[in-house]
């Protein structure tokens with residue numbers, strides 16, 4: 001969360017600064033004109049662009065040179081320029097007006113078809129796989145959960161629905177449970193970090209409308225036993241969602257490259273829906289994802305129609321009304337321009353880089369990788385505070401993901417990390433971080449105390465209040 005690219009060893013600074021103040025400062029680092037009200041005379045376009053160029057120069061170092069976990073999944077200059085040109089050509093397009101922009105329907109229906117065919121559509125009788133575009137993984141997941149709720153109420157009369165998910169499932173499922181009044185049943189994962197099939201079976205009851213597994217999970221990058229989980233659901237006539245937001249555009253290519261990838265998609269008869277993010281490893285611009293269903297009957301429960309509105313007969317497939325057709329165009333252009341060969345080459349490079357990082361971590365004392373992931377490398381420690389290690393990495397410019405339950409930190413490997421020297425730099429910095437924390441436990445400053453607090457406070461509403469305070473800070477001028 002540091003705003004400056006600090007390269008000195010961390011022991012020299014901020015031993016007694018308040019981590020909260022530091023956090024708040026890091027949210028508003030710019031010394032630029034502030035607009036509290038709409039300016040009387042418009043600021044010149046040149047001035048605005050000049051300001052934005054300056055901001056871009058200071059922010060792109062964080063991701064361009066591979067210091068960020070996840071965040072920017074492609075990031076090659078030519079690719080970005082190509083997507084920007086695609087956006088420019090389509091900037092006015094809005095699929096709410098299909099008469100004006102039928103082009104968006106072409107892009108979206110083809111994205112859905114290409115994604116479905118990559119994920120087992122047409123195999124083992126999965127002949128009717130269909131879907132919609134959404135604004136991101138969270139929306140895809142929420143749409144699917146709403147769909148199962150409404151489907152179960154209409155077909156089974158279930159009015160007190162629950163969903164059964166592994167504890168490592170993405171936060172978007174909890175958000176869906178809250179928004180759509182579905183009872184959330186988290187099942188603790190097994191010792192191997194993957195969903196516990198027997199415990200999942202125990203948690204399912206007559207009001208369960210969907211069972212979920214991740215391929216792979218966000219925290220530890222581990223693939224749940226999707227075949228067994230989806231069979232539990234199928235035997236009971238319940239829906240099953242595979243969350244492929246992160247892995248949907250990695251695992252099919254990994255399998256083709258000969259990696260050991262268990263079945264996770266529509267080739268399993270129990271899988272009735274999936275999410276896969278075109279804005280992650282699909283390499284589109286941020287703001288698109290695909291949600292897929294085994295058949296159109298299920299998809300109908302996602303749709304919204306209104307027949308007696310003075311504004312006209314109205315229908316929309318997802319949560320939004322007006323939508324940015326230009327973003328769908330970038331996702332289409334990314335997929336079509338990269339092609340199968342491009343995806344295979346990219347996944348090959350990502351998995352080789354992750355393997356190199358994993359095996360190098362195996363050589364460092366005091367830290368270990370959780371499970372045996374393909375490309376999300378989560379690191380924990382038995383005897384050191386992993387958040388102090390993360391703080392040291394932050395001082396070296398890294399932006400890693402802090403995890404808890406158990407305390408850990410992860411690097412989601414992207415194309416950015418496949419550039420020469422990046423994996424070595426990560427391993428060198430991690431080695432240094434471990435050496436530093438061994439000698440200087442408790443001295444990191446930074447986020448470690450906040451993570452420590454967040455993990456240890458028993459009254460979770462205290463942590464929740466802190467997060468509300470944190471979000472309020474985002475909107476302070």
Ligand SMILES: *Cc1c(COP(=O)(O)O)cnc(C)c1O
Pocket residue numbers: 136137138139141170172214216217218243244245246277289
């Ligand atoms: C990223 C991600 C999501 C959803 O993320 P968005 O930020 O809404 O795109 C869901 N599940 C997993 C496993 C993810 O990695």
